[in-house]
Each structure stands twice: as C-alpha cells, then as structure tokens.
Amino acid sequence: MSSATDTSTDAIAGDGIVRAADGTPLKRSLARALRREKLRSFLLIAPLLAFVVISFLMPIADMLFRSVENNIVEDTIPETVQTLASWDADSGDLPDERVYAALFQDLQIAVEQRIHTRLGSRLNYEKSGMSGLFRKTGREVRRMEAEGPFKERFIEIDEDWADIEVWAVIKRYSPPYTPGYFLNAVDAELTAEGVEMKPENERIYLMLFWRTLVMSLMITLSCLLLGYPIGYLLSHLPARSANLLMILVLLPFWTSLLVRTSAWKVLLQQQGVINDFLVWINLIDDAGRLVMINNQTGTIIAMTHILLPFMILPLYSVMQTISPSYVRAAKSLGASDWTAFWRVYFPQTVPGIGAGAILVFILAIGYYITPELVGGTSGIFISNRIAYHISTSLNWGLAAALGTILLLLVMALFYVYDRIVGIDNVKLG
Amino acid sequence: MSSPLPPYASTLQVTWFYAFRIICGLIFFFLIFPILVIVPLSFNAQDFFTFTPEMLRFDPAGYSLKHYVDFFTNPDWQQALYNSVTIAPAATILATVLGTLAAIGLSQAHVPYKSAIMAILISPMIVPLIISAAGMYFFYSRLGLQGTYIGVVLAHAALGTPFVIITVTATLVGFDRSLVRAAASMGADPVTTFFKVQMPLIMPGVISGALFAFITSFDEVVVVLFLGSASQKTLPWQMFIGLREQISPTILAVASVMVALSIVLLFTLEMLRRRSERLRGLSPG
Numbered sequence: 001m002s003s004a005t006d007t008s009t010d011a012i013a014g015d016g017i018v019r020a021a022d023g024t025p026l027k028r029s030l031a032r033a034l035r036r037e038k039l040r041s042f043l044l045i046a047p048l049l050a051f052v053v054i055s056f057l058m059p060i061a062d063m064l065f066r067s068v069e070n071n072i073v074e075d076t077i078p079e080t081v082q083t084l085a086s087w088d089a090d091s092g093d094l095p096d097e098r099v100y101a102a103l104f105q106d107l108q109i110a111v112e113q114r115i116h117t118r119l120g121s122r123l124n125y126e127k128s129g130m131s132g133l134f135r136k137t138g139r140e141v142r143r144m145e146a147e148g149p150f151k152e153r154f155i156e157i158d159e160d161w162a163d164i165e166v167w168a169v170i171k172r173y174s175p176p177y178t179p180g181y182f183l184n185a186v187d188a189e190l191t192a193e194g195v196e197m198k199p200e201n202e203r204i205y206l207m208l209f210w211r212t213l214v215m216s217l218m219i220t221l222s223c224l225l226l227g228y229p230i231g232y233l234l235s236h237l238p239a240r241s242a243n244l245l246m247i248l249v250l251l252p253f254w255t256s257l258l259v260r261t262s263a264w265k266v267l268l269q270q271q272g273v274i275n276d277f278l279v280w281i282n283l284i285d286d287a288g289r290l291v292m293i294n295n296q297t298g299t300i301i302a303m304t305h306i307l308l309p310f311m312i313l314p315l316y317s318v319m320q321t322i323s324p325s326y327v328r329a330a331k332s333l334g335a336s337d338w339t340a341f342w343r344v345y346f347p348q349t350v351p352g353i354g355a356g357a358i359l360v361f362i363l364a365i366g367y368y369i370t371p372e373l374v375g376g377t378s379g380i381f382i383s384n385r386i387a388y389h390i391s392t393s394l395n396w397g398l399a400a401a402l403g404t405i406l407l408l409l410v411m412a413l414f415y416v417y418d419r420i421v422g423i424d425n426v427k428l429g
Numbered sequence: 430m431s432s433p434l435p436p437y438a439s440t441l442q443v444t445w446f447y448a449f450r451i452i453c454g455l456i457f458f459f460l461i462f463p464i465l466v467i468v469p470l471s472f473n474a475q476d477f478f479t480f481t482p483e484m485l486r487f488d489p490a491g492y493s494l495k496h497y498v499d500f501f502t503n504p505d506w507q508q509a510l511y512n513s514v515t516i517a518p519a520a521t522i523l524a525t526v527l528g529t530l531a532a533i534g535l536s537q538a539h540v541p542y543k544s545a546i547m548a549i550l551i552s553p554m555i556v557p558l559i560i561s562a563a564g565m566y567f568f569y570s571r572l573g574l575q576g577t578y579i580g581v582v583l584a585h586a587a588l589g590t591p592f593v594i595i596t597v598t599a600t601l602v603g604f605d606r607s608l609v610r611a612a613a614s615m616g617a618d619p620v621t622t623f624f625k626v627q628m629p630l631i632m633p634g635v636i637s638g639a640l641f642a643f644i645t646s647f648d649e650v651v652v653v654l655f656l657g658s659a660s661q662k663t664l665p666w667q668m669f670i671g672l673r674e675q676i677s678p679t680i681l682a683v684a685s686v687m688v689a690l691s692i693v694l695l696f697t698l699e700m701l702r703r704r705s706e707r708l709r710g711l712s713p714g
Contacts, residue, residue, distance in 0.1 A: 035537055039659060044534025048527040056553050057589040059564035066567055099617035138642040152465060226456050233453045247695070248457050254691040255464055256648045258668040265480045265672055266470065267679070271464060276479050305463060309541065337442065366557020368651050373672050381558040381625070390563055403560045414555055 060407070060408065067400035070178035073170065076119040077106035081174040089168040089192060100150035100161075107141045126180060127169045131203055133160045137406045168192060181229040181401035196315040205385070214301060216364035222297035222304045223311040223360050224353065230317030230351070235322070261370050264302040268374070280341070292375030302374050307363055314421075318352025355421045362413050366406065382406055438470055448557050457616040471496055471681035477552070478678065496682035501543030506679065508665035516663060518645040518652075520585035524642040527586075528593025533627070535594070547594075554591035558651040561588065566655040584652050589642030596641060600634025608688060633705035637698050644694060 010293055018026040023102070043068040074081050079102035089094045110116040120134030140157045172190055173180060180190060187203040188195050197203070252260065267273050275289045284290065321343065330340040347417045368383040375384070382402060389399035434446055444640035474493040475481050483491025500506050561712060565584050566575060572582030604627070604702040614707065628635075657666065664683060668669065671680045 034539060037537060038541060041534040041537035041540045044537075045531045045540070048531035048550060048594075049546060051527055052550055052587060052590060055583045056565075060556065060560070061564075062568040063560065063564035105441075133576055135610065166556070174599060206503050214668035230450065233449070245457070248461050250580070250693065250695055252460050253466055254576065254695045255683075256665065256673075256687045256691065258648070258650060258665045258688050259467070259691075260463060262668065262672055262680050263467050265676075266467065267463055270510070271477075271479060273479050274468075305459065309462060337445075366559060368557075368559045369551050369669065373669070383557065386563060387470050387655075390566060396567065399563055402672055403563050406557060410555065410557055410560075422664065 037268060039248045050090065055172060056151055062091070063400045064404055064407075065400075066397055067179045067181050067404045068179065069397070070180070071176050072119055075114055075178055076102060076110050077170075080101075080106050080170070080320075084167070084171050084174065087167070087171065089164065089171055092164070094151070094162060095103050097149060097151050097169055099167075100154050101148065103154065104144065104150045107138065111138045111141055121394070122397075123173060124167060125184065125398065126173055127135075127165065129160065130166070130169070133158055133166070135315035137161075137354070148249075175378060181397040182404075185401040185405055195284050208380075208382050208385055212365055212383075214360050215296060215379075217299055219303045219307060219364045222300065222362045225310050226304065226370070227308055227311035227315055227356065228349075228353075230312050231319050234312075234316050249309050249312050252305070253313075257306065261302060261373050263303065264298070265293065265374055268301065269299055270344070292373050294379070296379040298374035298376070299371050299379035299381075302370050303364060303367060306370060307360045310359050310363060313353040314359065315349065315352040318355070319349055322348045322349050351420065355417070358413055358417045358420065362410055362417065364365060366410060431508045442526065467681050468685045468688065471678070471685040473678060473681075476678050478676075494680045499677075499679045500682045500686070506664075506667060506683065509662050509664045511663055513663040513668070514664075515540040516581055516585060516661070517643050519582045520589055521639050521643040523582065523586035523594050524589035525635060525639040526669075528590045528642070529597050529631075530592075532594050532597035532601060533631075536604070538597060550594055551591045553588050558649075561657040562652045566651060570657060575656060576661070578661060581653055581657050581661050584656055585646035586642075587647055587651060588652065589645045592641035592645060593635075593638035596638035597631060597634045600631045604630060609630055619707060630708060633708065637701050637705075637708060640698060644691075 020026050024027075037120060066218040083099045083102045084095060107116060110119070116134050116138040117131070120138075123134070124131035136156055137154070144153060160166050162328065183189055183195060185205050187198050187206045189198055234245060234249075236244065268274070269290045270291065270293075272293075274292070275284075278284045278288065279286055279421060283421070301317040326344050326348070329341050330344040331337070334344070365381070366383060367381060368387060369380055370386070371381045372384050375381070383406070386399045386402050386406070389395045434443060440448070469484070470478065470480070473481065473484065473495065474491050474495065481491050485491075507687045508636065534540065535547065535550075540546070561584075565580075567581045569575045569584070574583070585613070608626050608630075611624055612618075616626065620679045647663075648665055650663070650669050653661060653663055653666055657663075662670075668680055668683060671677055
C-alpha cells in the first residue's frame with residue numbers, strides 16, 4: 001500500500017512521461033507496487049499451500065501411483081525377470097535351464113531377506129496357488145545344492161514349476177508398472193489372450209460399484225422427497241419461526257456422525273425401540289419383528305437421516321430468493337394451486353435441487369462408517385471394500401485402484417457441481 | 430403458506446394446508462427423534478437398548494447413572510477422551526492459523542492462479558474420507574508418521590483447513606479495505622494494522638472456522654482408524670469399535686454427552702453469525 005501514497009502526487013515532467021513523486025515513471029512504480037502486492041499475497045498463501053500439498057495431495061498422489069506400481073517382481077527376482085524376457089509364453093515350451101538357474105540365485109537372496117513370501121502374495125492376486133508355491137519353494141531352496149540341473153530340482157519341489165501358466169503369470173507381471181490392479185477392480189484379468197472378463201461367479205467389484213451408485217441414488221431421492229417440503233415450509237414462514245425450526249435441521253447437522261449412527265443402530269434393532277413400539281400398538285406380533293438393520297434398508301434409512309441437512313440447506317437458500325409474486329401472478333391469471341406450483345414455482349427451485357442432489361450424492365458414494373455399522377453384508381459400499389483391502393487382505397494395490405476409480409467418479413461429479421453452483425458458493429451453516 | 434388461510438379457501442385447500450404441516454412435522458420428527466431418544470435411553474438401569482417397563486412407568490428404579498459412571502471411570506473411555514481433547518485442539522490451532530493467513534492472502538485483489546490455488550486448498554473437503562485415509566495411510570507409513578500423535582494431528586489439520594478458508598473468506602467479502610489504508614496512513618505498520626484493525630473485524634469468521642475445524646477433528650473416525658494406532662484412539666474410534674464388536678450401553682452415555690456438546694457449538698456459532706452480521710452492518714441490532 002506504500003505506493004498508494006506515492007502515486008497520489010503525480011507530476012508530468014517536460015518529456016511527457018507521467019512520474020511518481022520520487023521521480024520514477026508512474027508505470028514502473030505501479031508495476032512494482034503490483035508485484036509487491038502479488039508477492040505478499042503469495043507469501044500469506046504459501047504456508048498453507050505447502051502444508052496441504054505435503055500432508056494431503058502427496059498422499060493422494062502416492063495412492064494413485066500405488067494403483068499401477070509393480071516393482072516387487074523385478075526387485076525380488078531381478079535375474080529371473082531378465083532371463084525370462086527372451087522366453088515366449090505362447091511357444092508351449094517351459095523356460096530353459098538358464099531361467100531356473102536365475103530363479104535359484106534370486107530366491108537364495110530373497111529367502112535370506114525373507115521377501116519371497118511377499119512376492120508370493122502379490123502374484124497370488126493374479127493366480128491363486130502362487131502364495132503357497134513361493135512359500136514351499138522358499139523352504140526347500142535353502143537346502144538345495146548350488147548345482148544343476150535346476151529345472152528338474154524345482155519341479156521336484158513342486159510340479160507347479162512345470163506349469164507354463166505359472167511362468168506366464170510371472171512374465172506378464174514382471175514390468176514395473178501394471179494395469180493388473182485396475183483390471184481386477186473392474187472384474188477383468190490379463191490372460192494370454194489379452195484382457196478378459198473374469199468368470200461370472202468371481203465378479204464382485206462392478207456389482208459393488210453398481211450397488212453403491214444405485215443406493216446413493218435412492219438415498220439422494222429420499223433426501224429430496226423429505227427435504228423439499230421442509231425447504232418450502234421454512235422459506236414460506238416468517239423469519240422468526242423459520243429460524244427456530246432451522247435449529248431442528250442444524251442440530252442433526254452438528255451432531256457427531258457416530259452419535260447418529262449409534263442412534264439408528266439402537267432404534268432399528270429387532271429388540272429396539274421401533275420394533276417394541278410396533279409390537280405395543282399391535283401392528284406386528286412379537287414373532288414378526290421387522291429386520292431393518294444389517295441390510296440395505298438400514299443403510300438407506302440411516303444415511304438419509306445423516307445427509308438430509310445437506311439437501312435442505314441448499315434448497316432453502318434457493319427457495320428464499322424466489323419472489324412470491326410469480327405464484328400470485330399465475331394464480332391471478334387463473335392457474336390452479338397445482339399448476340401454479342408445478343409450472344411456475346417448481347422450475348425456479350431446480351438449481352437448488354441440482355445443488356442439493358449432487359452434494360448428497362457425492363457424499364453418499366464415498367461413505368464408509370454408516371454402511372459398515374448398519375449395512376451388514378448386503379448394504380455395504382465400495383468404500384468398505386477399499387477399507388477391507390487396506391487393513392485385512394493387505395492388497396494395497398487393489399485398494400488404491402478401487403480408490404482411484406471412486407476418486408475419478410467424485411471428481412467428475414464435483415466438476416458438474418462446480419458448473420451448477422460454483423465452488424466459491426459453498427456455504428456452511 | 431406464510432399468510433393464514435384466506436376466508437374463501439376451499440375445503441380441499443384447508444385440508445392440504447393442514448396435511449402439509451403434518452407431513453412437515455413428521456419429517457422434523459424423523460430428523461430430531463433419533464438424536465433425542467438416546468438421551469433418556471442412556472439413563473437405563475439395565476444393559477438394554479430399549480425402554481424397559483420400569484422406564485415407561487417413570488419408576489425411578491428404572492433409571493440410573495451407571496453408564497455415565499462407566500464412561501468417566503473406565504480407563505478405555507478415559508484414554509479415548511484424553512486423546513480426543515489433545516488431538517482436536519492441536520489440529521484446530523494448526524488449521525486456523527494457516528487457514529486464516531491463506532484466506533487473507535486469497536482475498537487480495539491480484540492473486541495469480543487464484544482458482545487453481547483455491548481448488549487445491551478446498552480439496553481435502555471434497556475427496557471422500559476413505560480415499561484420504563487410504564492415501565495418508567500409505568504415504569505416512571513411508572514417512573514413519575503412521576501411528577503417531579503428530580501424524581494424526583497433521584491429517585486432521587489438513588481436513589479442517591477448507592472450513593477455515595471458507596468461513597474466513599466469507600467474512601472478508603464484507604471487509605472494508607479502506608480501513609487498512611486509513612490505519613497505514615496514520616502510521617501503523619502492517620503488523621499493528623493486522624492485529625488492531627483487521628483481526629477484530631474478521632474474528633467471528635475465524636472463530637467459526639476454528640469451531641468447524643475442531644468438530645471435524647473431534648468427530649473424525651475414518652482417518653484416525655487407519656492412521657492411528659491403539660494409543661491414538663479417540664472417542665469416535667472407541668464408539669466405532671464398540672458399535673461393531675461388543676456393543677455396550679456406555680456408548681449411549683457418551684453419545685448424550687456429545688449431543689450436549691453439539692448443542693453448545695450450535696448456539697456459539699449462531700451467536701457468532703449474528704455478531705458478524707451486526708459488525709458488518711448487514712442486519713440491524
């Protein structure tokens with residue numbers, strides 16, 4: 001701002017150049033001030049930018065990288081990978097003695113470092129039985145003498161070493177980058193004939209993605225059905241009563257997610273409050289208690305409750321701005337209540353519906369906690385599968401690939417949201 | 430709906446008027462009932478998750494504080510409470526300081542690549558938590574931060590910053606820049622100007638941003654489940670485990686305490702919002 005005082009006393013010298021008070025040309029002086037201002041705002045932003053990049057963006061990038069990274073094969077058995085390069089899997093012959101000798105060398109080192117079992121589990125994702133094969137071979141290889149013929153010796157340990165498919169899998173997954181995890185994530189696999197879909201009974205992820213989308217859509221629709229009347233009521237009430245009723249919307253919004261999920265877990269149980277009440281009013285008998293939890297119903301009810309405020313708030317803010325004179329004008333021209341609502345009022349609320357629906361949908365497809373707790377097995381989402389692969393099956397590559405697909409989906413939806421609402425218009429509370 | 434029904438309203442219109450209010454009443458009931466019902470249930474003298482006959486008769490013997498006693502004496506819950514109240518404030522301070530500075534920087538007139546920077550800074554709010562958790566788990570393990578207090582605080586601070594940015598930016602929209610120039614023209618240096626002029630005016634936005642960051646960290650469970658180890662388990666973590674494995678009614682007592690906390694937060698924010706509007710002259714009184 002210091003330049004502001006300088007430029008206030010412009011003077012035009014004899015050469016026609018406008019100058020600031022200190023004699024520098026005004027243009028240069030202004031440019032310097034602008035540069036300084038840019039630098040200052042950048043210095044203010046820089047710490048957070050660096051922080052978010054390191055603590056958030058780099059982890060995401062790491063995950064994206066892991067979904068294709070496949071160094072493990074080359075790192076564990078480098079000689080084998082090299083000698084295997086000249087072998088043609090389609091020839092119908094087993095690799096020659098050199099490959100087996102290289103495998104012996106590599107495994108000697110790998111067993112010493114105890115990393116051969118990790119390679120086994122990695123290859124097991126592509127062909128079952130590989131984990132056991134490497135474990136068994138690792139045990140035997142230590143006792144093996146360092147002279148040939150290695151081919152016979154390996155086949156003696158396990159006849160799988162005489163299986164061309166085993167070698168084909170090792171060769172196929174030896175490059176440092178692989179599409180294998182992504183193919184697994186969409187129920188496909190890399191075979192000798194190229195990319196193929198897995199057999200029907202092994203396909204789970206496409207079905208899970210589809211279920212996640214369908215259930216998120218149902219949650220979005222029920223949020224819209226319940227949220228629209230509330231938004232309408234709040235925007236048509238006097239400000240004082242609207243503010244009071246708003247508390248009923250904001251309190252759930254501010255209440256911990258775990259608290260709301262536990263409430264539903266308690267309410268929906270077979271021995272829970274809702275079933276007790278229905279039995280008490282004789283709507284159902286004691287034997288016919290409803291199963292509302294650990295299935296899709298539980299997930300949809302609980303998540304509709306949790307995400308409803310995210311639908312009501314944008315709807316309300318749009319409906320507030322709609323002038324009542326349009327509906328009055330329609331009615332004065334002879335429209336019935338329904339026509340005035342449907343043809344005049346409703347179209348004006350579409351931006352609010354769009355904003356709320358996309359927001360709820362984006363939040364729903366990434367949900368983990370609620371489906372995990374009230375979804376049982378039939379009500380879980382793709383997120384639950386990602387969590388399973390990270391913490392239980394330890395197939396991080398597949399978890400990363402599933403996560404990447406989900407992330408792309410959310411990004412695409414968010415792009416649409418940004419187009420409709422604008423990212424700067426996100427309002428809180 | 431705002432005006433009472435006109436005298437010429439038909440029977441159908443009158444019926445719909447009341448039917449609509451009843452529907453809305455039911456939806457409000459759906460919104461608020463699950464939260465309120467756990468409060469009386471948490472005083473259950475039995476280890477049940479439903480109302481016992483004694484409770485329905487309002488027999489004092491049906492009620493007890495034993496689940497609250499368990500919460501405040503059980504070492505597991507105490508450890509979780511301790512972790513929650515040490516992790517959340519640290520993450521809040523980090524997120525608020527960095528977020529406020531960045532929001533002030535972003536509100537300047539000439540910021541190169543403004544929308545790109547904004548998109549990066551907001552991204553922790555958009556990315557689904559499970560993906561953030563997965564990425565952080567992989568990356569923080571490489572850095573040796575997985576299972577440490579610092580790791581959880583950093584992760585929670587990153588998740589909280591978008592809220593600070595949004596609330597502070599919103600306050601700065603109504604900020605009169607000439608006040609800064611006036612202070613400078615009277616000889617105040619930039620630091621004095623910031624603390625004496627700008628800071629008091631944007632304070633409501635900063636505080637509500639801090640509250641958002643606090644509740645983000647305090648409620649967060651997905652990231653801490655992956656990133657934390659047993660010694661970082663927070664209240665939500667303990668509740669999650671409790672709900673998944675050995676469900677105990679103590680969870681209801683904890684939940685009731687957290688409902689009370691959210692009511693306090695809600696009212697604080699509402700007061701701040703009113704104060705901010707008054708300061709910016711957007712609404713009278």
